[in-house]
Amino acid sequence: MSKSVYRRGGQALLLCAAALSGAAQAAQADEYRLAPGDQIRVQVFQNPDLTLDARVGESGFISYPLVGKVKVGGLPLDGAEALLAAALKKGGYVQQPQVNIALLQVRGNQASVLGQVNRPGRFPLETANTTVTDLLAQAGGVAPGGADLVVLTGARDGKPFRTEIDVPAIYRAAQGGSAGTLVVQPGDVLFVDRAPVYYIYGEAQRPGAYRVERGMTLRQALAQGGGPTVRGTERSLKVERRAADGSFQPLKLDMNAQIQPDDVIYVPESLF
Template sequence: MARETGCCVGAASLALVLAFSGSTLAQQAEAPASQQETRRLTRSADEPDAYLLGPDDVVNVVVWNQKDLSGEYVIEADGMLTVPLIGSVQAEGLTLRAIEAALKRQLSDGFLRDPQVSVSILQYHSRRVYVVGEVKQPGTYPLTRNTTLIEVLTRAGATLNAMTGEVTVVRPRADRKIAGPVLPDQGHAADVIRIDLRDLESGIVARDLTLRDGDTIVVPDQEKVYVMGEVRNPGAYSVPRGTTLLQLISIAGGLTDRGAVGRTRAYRHVNGEKKEMKLKVDDVVEPGDTISVPQRLF
């Protein structure tokens, strides 16, 4: 029956070519809303074509004009993708374009004539990294080919020029299967890699680590600058390195009508001792500073 299908496809090829444009538009119009939502939810994978497939990933296979072959498939624990007619195909470690080529090659081997195959990923489940700590969007992120530390930190909403200290990457050893994030002090068999955030901000490429499956990125709590007194929005602020007093006051909403910026004081820990110092508007504030803006005398 499968070989007869291939013959029929060849005999009707001219009609199919004529109908191609209209058929394609119809298929696009009928795309399930659930697939559109899935694409929206997984858009954080900046380059899905570079993603290496693995067990439990869910892919959508479309074989043009072959509804019985098209559908959603889960990559099995052994890394195989099982499709009607051709059976199991190795999928683990392949990109979407590579698995498309493999399926097309198998279907062309006595089943269909010049099959048109498209594969997209619906759910990422196999390769992932974890981000914890002080970022806007901590969580799990899919791992594409050659994903770097800076890329994942950017996805997670980290602002490198406002961060201080070291970021820690906890990397499980090859013989350990990890199902979730691992912190440096949890006692698992893992390597701990520490990277100075100043190096990343400075663009030192050699310090931008290529991530591996199961890595946990730990972003430390950032020291803040505290602003009190005659500003419109007193509070604690994480600010980029090099921020001046004038810029900080602007971030805090500006002075009140009674603020005296010329009499501003900073309380800063120096060599373990708390020091009081006068700041000018172009002086740079430091993490941990407490800035006090007093009232005008008259």
């Protein structure tokens, strides 16, 4: 075989190794990192006396037999395993320690989901790149009465953080190959408000409150309520809209005009 073939083969192996190294670094960056409050189990191969269930303290330390206090907070599991193994070997307690750490319960890295979701509560951020959509999925998704806009609050770089997220736009962007959604940080709160509604009363088939869809026209809003009854008419529909002072002002709208949250539609009785 010629030297050029060997050279090409060596370059391919180097490129492959570099790709594997880059993938390993990316995986480590995404790996869950231990935080205060997490419950872990430490086991050392062929040394059952060194098995320990521990809680990561507020300062990130655990107290481990023979070794003493070890700071594991902020480390991925394999990093904490390597740290404990090095401490056991350095102290001469185990010649070739094989340490395994299992995460029993996540309590440190958590975020809350409140409001109109199917399962509100606190949820663990099991990876470092948990997104808003991941968190919503853990909460069972937005409930039928939930709004399209959700609010994420927390802290970034020690400063208060607040942003509104258009959930349908996220999925439309994902279909178009966009970069995805915001990454959630420990302590964040995701709030899903009620969807905006409008009201129909009078001679409508199904009077009541209905969700305001984007771009919904007066004609579409009336259709949601089943349209007029046999005694009702579309002519002379009355629409009232909330003003800045909270009062309702009467409007004369075209059937193709868009409605707004809290609009009140009155379907009058036909005179003929």
